[in-house]
Amino acid sequence: MEEEKEPAMVTPGEVLGTVSEFKPGKGTYVAPHNDTVFASLTGYRRNISPAIDSSDQRPIVEVTGHKAHGPVPQPGSIVIARVTKVMARSASAHIVCVGTKSVREIFNGIIRQQDVRATEIDKVDMHLSFRPGDIVRALVVSLGDARAYFLSTAKNELGVVSAESTAGATMVPVSWTEMQCPLTGQIEQRKVAKMAS
Amino acid sequence: MAGKGGANPATYSPSPTIQKKKAPLFKEDWVRPDGRGFHQCRPAFFRTGAVNAASGSAYAEFGNTKVIVSVFGPRESKKAMMYSDTGRLNCNVSFTTFATPVRGQGSDHKEYTAMLHKALEGAIILESFPKTTVDVFALVLESSGSDLPVVISCASLALADAGIMMYDLVASVSVSCVSKNLVIDPIFEEENYQDGSLMITCMPSRYEITQLTVTGEWSTPKINEGMQLCLDACAKLAKIMRSCLKEAASDSKE
Amino acid sequence: MGLPNASDDLSSEMEVDAFRRLFPLRFFERHLAESIRPDGRPLGKARDTSVFLGAVASANGSALAKIGSTTMLTAIKMEVMTPSLESPDEGCIAIDFHMPPICSPIVRPGRPAEAAPVISKQLFDTISSSGLVNLKELSLVNGKAAWMAYLDVYCLDADGALFDAALLSAVSALSHLQIPAVAINDDGKIVLMSEEDGQKQAQEQVNKEKRKLTLKSIPFSLTCILHKNYILADPTAEEESIMETLVTIVLDSSGQLISLYKPGGSVLAHTSALQDCVALTRQRVKELKSILDEQNSVMEIEQD
Numbered sequence: 001m002e003e004e005k006e007p008a009m010v011t012p013g014e015v016l017g018t019v020s021e022f023k024p025g026k027g028t029y030v031a032p033h034n035d036t037v038f039a040s041l042t043g044y045r046r047n048i049s050p051a052i053d054s055s056d057q058r059p060i061v062e063v064t065g066h067k068a069h070g071p072v073p074q075p076g077s078i079v080i081a082r083v084t085k086v087m088a089r090s091a092s093a094h095i096v097c098v099g100t101k102s103v104r105e106i107f108n109g110i111i112r113q114q115d116v117r118a119t120e121i122d123k124v125d126m127h128l129s130f131r132p133g134d135i136v137r138a139l140v141v142s143l144g145d146a147r148a149y150f151l152s153t154a155k156n157e158l159g160v161v162s163a164e165s166t167a168g169a170t171m172v173p174v175s176w177t178e179m180q181c182p183l184t185g186q187i188e189q190r191k192v193a194k195m196a197s
Numbered sequence: 198m199a200g201k202g203g204a205n206p207a208t209y210s211p212s213p214t215i216q217k218k219k220a221p222l223f224k225e226d227w228v229r230p231d232g233r234g235f236h237q238c239r240p241a242f243f244r245t246g247a248v249n250a251a252s253g254s255a256y257a258e259f260g261n262t263k264v265i266v267s268v269f270g271p272r273e274s275k276k277a278m279m280y281s282d283t284g285r286l287n288c289n290v291s292f293t294t295f296a297t298p299v300r301g302q303g304s305d306h307k308e309y310t311a312m313l314h315k316a317l318e319g320a321i322i323l324e325s326f327p328k329t330t331v332d333v334f335a336l337v338l339e340s341s342g343s344d345l346p347v348v349i350s351c352a353s354l355a356l357a358d359a360g361i362m363m364y365d366l367v368a369s370v371s372v373s374c375v376s377k378n379l380v381i382d383p384i385f386e387e388e389n390y391q392d393g394s395l396m397i398t399c400m401p402s403r404y405e406i407t408q409l410t411v412t413g414e415w416s417t418p419k420i421n422e423g424m425q426l427c428l429d430a431c432a433k434l435a436k437i438m439r440s441c442l443k444e445a446a447s448d449s450k451e
Numbered sequence: 452m453g454l455p456n457a458s459d460d461l462s463s464e465m466e467v468d469a470f471r472r473l474f475p476l477r478f479f480e481r482h483l484a485e486s487i488r489p490d491g492r493p494l495g496k497a498r499d500t501s502v503f504l505g506a507v508a509s510a511n512g513s514a515l516a517k518i519g520s521t522t523m524l525t526a527i528k529m530e531v532m533t534p535s536l537e538s539p540d541e542g543c544i545a546i547d548f549h550m551p552p553i554c555s556p557i558v559r560p561g562r563p564a565e566a567a568p569v570i571s572k573q574l575f576d577t578i579s580s581s582g583l584v585n586l587k588e589l590s591l592v593n594g595k596a597a598w599m600a601y602l603d604v605y606c607l608d609a610d611g612a613l614f615d616a617a618l619l620s621a622v623s624a625l626s627h628l629q630i631p632a633v634a635i636n637d638d639g640k641i642v643l644m645s646e647e648d649g650q651k652q653a654q655e656q657v658n659k660e661k662r663k664l665t666l667k668s669i670p671f672s673l674t675c676i677l678h679k680n681y682i683l684a685d686p687t688a689e690e691e692s693i694m695e696t697l698v699t700i701v702l703d704s705s706g707q708l709i710s711l712y713k714p715g716g717s718v719l720a721h722t723s724a725l726q727d728c729v730a731l732t733r734q735r736v737k738e739l740k741s742i743l744d745e746q747n748s749v750m751e752i753e754q755d
Contacts, residue, residue, distance in 0.1 A: 009446060011439045012357050013365025013402040029322065029364065031403065038402070040322055040362040042442045067449070069360040070252060072271050072329055080473065102472040104252060105272045105556055107329075135473060143328045146280040162473075206543075208530035208599045211633050211641045248608045249520035250555045250688070261508055265607060267553035275559075289552055289560040294603045295510050295526035303549065303603070305560060334552040334560065336605070338524065339507060 007044040014039045016061050022047070023056060027063030039063045071098035073107055073140045073149050080161070081109050081151065083134040089113045091130045093138070093151065108148040115141060115152035116191055117159075128177075128189040129153075135162040137193050159193035210299045227376065230386050231260065238370070238382040238430055243351070243441040245358040253359020257351035260384060261341035266352045267334050268359035271326035284326035288314040288333045290348055296340040298385075309335075309345050316349045316369065316398040316408040322362040331361055342384035346371050349398050349408075354438050358445070365400035366438050367407060368431040372396075372423045374413065381426050395420065397427035401435035475693045483681050490687065495731050497673065497685035500739065502619065502746045504627040511600075512628025516620035518685065520610035523620035527602045527628050531641040534590065534597040542589020542598040546575045548606070548617055555609040555688075570614050573712065574604065574621055577701050581670040581709045584625065588664055591633070596641050598630065611687040612674045614699055622669050623743055627750065629661045668703035671739040673732040675700075677718040684731050698725065700732040704740050 010016065016028060019035040025048065027041040039045065041063050048060040073079055073095055081093035095107040116124045130136065137158050138151035153159040156176070165171045165181030165188060173192045174180045180187050233239070239260040248254035251267035274285055290310045294303035313335065321331070333356065335348045346369035353367035373383035373391035380387055388394070393413025399406045411420065471478045471489070482489055492498070498519030507513035510526035517523075534541060548571040550564040558564045578584070589598040602624065604617045632644045676683040678694040691697065696716025701709040708729070713720060 009443045011366065011442045012363040013400060013435075014439075015402065027362075029362075031364075038364065040325075040364065041360060042357055042446050067360050069271060069326070072326055074327075080469065082473070096472050097469040100466045100469060102466070102469040105270075107273050143280075143282075146274070206532045206535070206599070208532040208601075209640075210528070210530050211631070211643045213643045248522075248553060250608050250610060251553065254553070265553055269556050272556070291551055291560070293524075293526070293549075293551075293605055294547070294601070295507055295513075295528055298509055300528045300530065300601055332552075332559075336551045336553045336607075338605075339509060341509075 007046060009043070010039040010045045010063055011042045012038075012040055016045060016063075021058065022061040023050070023058040025060040025062030028061060037061060041068065070104040071101045072103075073098050073109070075140050075142050077140045078158075079109065079138055079140055079149075079151065081136050081138055083130045083132055083136060086126050086130050086132060088126060091126055092148065093136060095149065095151075109138065109140075109151040110144065110148040111136070111138060111151045111153060115150065115154055118154040121154075129191040130160065131163065131188075131190070133164060134160045134190065137161050153191055153193070156194045159191040161193045161195075163188070163190060227378075229380060229384075231384060235378050235380045236426060238433070239384075241434060241437050243354055243438055245354060245441060245445045251355075251359070253355050253357070253361070255351050255354040255358055257347050257354070259343065259347050259382065261339055262344055262347050262384075263338040264344070264348050264351050265336050265338060266348065266355040268352075268355045268361065269332040269334070270359075271329035271331050271361075274328065274330040280328065282327055284321075284323040284328070285330040286314060286318055286321055286323070286333065287330050288317070288335075288352075290335045290337070292337045292340060296337050306337075309348065312345055312408070312410075313349055313352060317352060317356070317367060319405075319407045320353065320363050320365055320367045320400055321356065322364060325362040331356070331359075340385070342386075342388050343371050343382050345369070346382075346396055346398070350434060350438065354441065357442055365403050365405075366435050367398055368401055368434040368438065369396065369398040369408070370427045370430040370434060372426050374415065374419065374423070379419065379423055379426060381430055395423040395427065397424060397431060399428065399431050401432045475689070479678075479690070479693055483678070483683075488683065488690075494681060495684045497735055497738070498687075500619070500742055502623045502742055504623060504746050504750050510624075511631060512624045512626075514620050514623035514627055516616050516623055518612055518616045518619070519687065520608050521612055521616045522606070522608040523604055523613075523616045524607055525602060525604045525617075525620040525624035527600050527624050529628075529631060530599045530601065531591065531596055531633075532599040534594060538586070539594035540590045540597075541586040542591075542600065543586070544578065544584060544589075544600045544602055546578065546602045546604070546621070547571055548574055548604045550606045550609065554606045558609075566613060570617055573614055573699075574617055577618060577670055577672070577710055578621065578625075581668065581701075581703055583622065583666055583669060584664055585667070589630075591641060592635065595639070596635075600628070609688060611689075611691050612685050615672045615674050615685065618670065618672050618701070619739060619743075622666075622671070623746070625664065626666055626669070626743060626747055628664055630664070632661050668705050668707070669740070669743070670701050670703050670709050671732075671736040672699055672701040673728070673735040674698070675728045675731060677716070677720055677724055677728075679718070682724060682727055682731070684735070696720070698728050700728055702729075702732050702736050704736060706733055706736065 016037045024037045043063045079095045080097035081095045083093045085092040091111045093109045095109045114121045141150040141152045144150040167183045169183045171179035242258040244256045247256040248267045253268040290306045349369035372381045374393040396410045398408035500518045503515040506515040507526040511529045512527040550567045552558045552560045636642045676686045676694045677696040696718035699712040
């Protein structure tokens with residue numbers, strides 16, 4: 001993993017090399033008409049040696065370091081979202097974090113009935129799974145439609161991670177379907193996420 | 198005192214007593230009002246990060262032409278939009294009421310908005326932000342000639358500052374044909390007396406032109422000369438823009 | 452924070468700004484309990500403030516004011532009008548506040564920000580009721596011609612306390628304003644006089660020399676957030692979005708109350724809280740006055 005001593009700063013459009021010399025990595029692109037690798041972001045240029053067992057022995061060139069744009073949900077990313085509306089067949093949510101990063105402006109997500117849990121999906125009662133205001137951890141299934149990203153909580157570690165009881169206290173999970181209010185002892189139904197311990 | 202708009206009485210801007218003898222100014226052996234050589238651009242000043250509320254921004258000052266561009270996003274596309282697998286670019290150019298010598302309406306500039314969109318579209322890697330929109334909003338604080346090319350160059354710098362993936366920076370320069378002379382980076386007075394104008398927007402390190410507009414009367418050799426002048430100036434401008442980006446990036450590192 | 456609960460577990464697994472985003476009120480209250488704000492300010496302290504006069508070359512008066520990131524650019528353009536019958540010897544000031552799409556993610560082209568007309572009105576009310584400008588000074592020819600001063604404030608970067616910054620840039624631009632020298636031509640129109648015209652007596656001079664307005668007691672303001680028992684001076688946009696009860700107090704440079712806005716909000720202010728806000732504003736007015744005075748004296752030195 002030898003790097004150049006002084007990593008060079010590059011800006012979009014600067015030539016980094018040719019396809020025969022380098023494999024294009026993050027922050028770069030290849031212009032097909034002349035097989036040239038260009039930078040697409042501002043940042044430090046780095047050459048990374050390929051893995052020893054890799055069939056492709058070209059070093060990877062990438063541009064990193066400067067501020068990238070705010071996070072955007074992608075299929076496969078884990079997001080944190082706040083439930084805004086619960087309907088019979090789906091729940092709407094505002095995506096506030098992608099991975100561990102908070103977004104600059106919220107994205108709309110929707111958890112459809114069939115994506116709430118993995119088993120007995122036709123028996124899911126949305127109102128016993130989420131309440132407006134709940135914070136959920138979810139997986140982005142697809143880019144969804146024009147209105148929202150499709151989210152899923154159909155995994156043990158996905159679902160409600162924080163919820164307030166009707167009394168206004170933060171509830172404690174007691175099982176994967178129930179949470180309890182520490183003030184009143186009242187049990188409320190949720191699709192609870194299993195906390196990573 | 199008067200409140201907002203509407204009921205205000207008709208007003209006029211007092212004009213100078215002596216109308217400047219403009220016509221003779223542009224005869225045979227004229228000099229440019231600001232003393233520049235015909236093929237000399239105004240000193241260009243750029244600064245990124247002008248607007249904190251935006252994801253990326255830039256300020257540009259060419260003589261008395263001053264613009265700010267803010268970039269927002271990638272963010273959710275407006276509800277009315279159809280679903281799209283690739284990202285979208287949305288632009289807007291407006292002027293302040295005091296941008297022009299006589300106070301204006303400060304409204305949106307539809308033509309520049311469309312031109313800015315077309316000039317930038319080809320330079321942005323739209324596939325890198327599927328479904329979402331990048332908004333590029335420009336405000337001309339003071340207008341003093343070559344407004345559109347300054348807006349375009351400044352916008353590309355703001356996009357780079359926002360970390361939006363691009364094929365290249367976009368630089369834009371125009372020339373005016375005034376009394377058989379080609380003058381580069383014309384100021385307002387020169388644009389008012391031009392016989393023709395030519396504007397080139399290009400991606401300098403890829404030698405690709407994203408936008409070319411020609412108006413007025415041009416001979417083929419003049420067009421060639423004008424294009425070469427613009428392309429050379431774009432290359433120089435891109436250098437200034439790159440060093441501005443690098444300076445800002447290394448400052449933020451420290 | 453006492454017993455561990457679900458949200459604390461959550462906070463340990465995500466970045467601070469993500470927690471800040473999800474539980475903004477909890478995040479702020481943790482700070483407030485320690486008498487500090489997330490940007491490191493004590494509760495009663497305003498952000499760094501600066502004023503730059505003459506920012507717009509083509510205007511008769513202009514100023515750029517910055518409070519923290521909040522940036523306002525004001526330009527004044529003087530035009531000529533026929534004065535109204537009721538006040539033939541008075542000019543006029545038209546004030547407009549603009550929030551262009553560049554200034555904030557919440558403003559979109561074609562959809563004006565809700566705050567803009569409110570701030571326009573507040574600026575107009577404040578400047579007219581303070582008696583800052585003697586409108587008689589804007590008269591040119593009694594009953595025939597008077598100045599209309601178009602004062603346009605542009606928000607270039609919106610990060611809270613918009614009215615405070617807008618007012619600061621507006622009064623700064625008024626202090627920088629130079630009324631141009633003009634004469635009446637044969638058609639009865641007002642025309643500008645240039646240097647060479649000085650000797651020409653053909654025209655009737657109505658305003659012989661460039662001059663400044665005599666400004667009386669300049670108004671300055673401070674906006675505070677009331678939240679529980681806390682008073683936060685000069686809020687950022689984030690603070691304003693989380694804690695919604697705002698109080699804006701305008702005092703003139705001699706400390707007299709010009710206006711007080713408390714546009715609702717969930718916190719009902721006790722008189723003692725309002726008195727505390729006034730005390731903070733009094734302090735702030737001194738700071739703002741010295742910032743503006745300093746800029747004006749710099750301008751004078753440069754002109755000499």
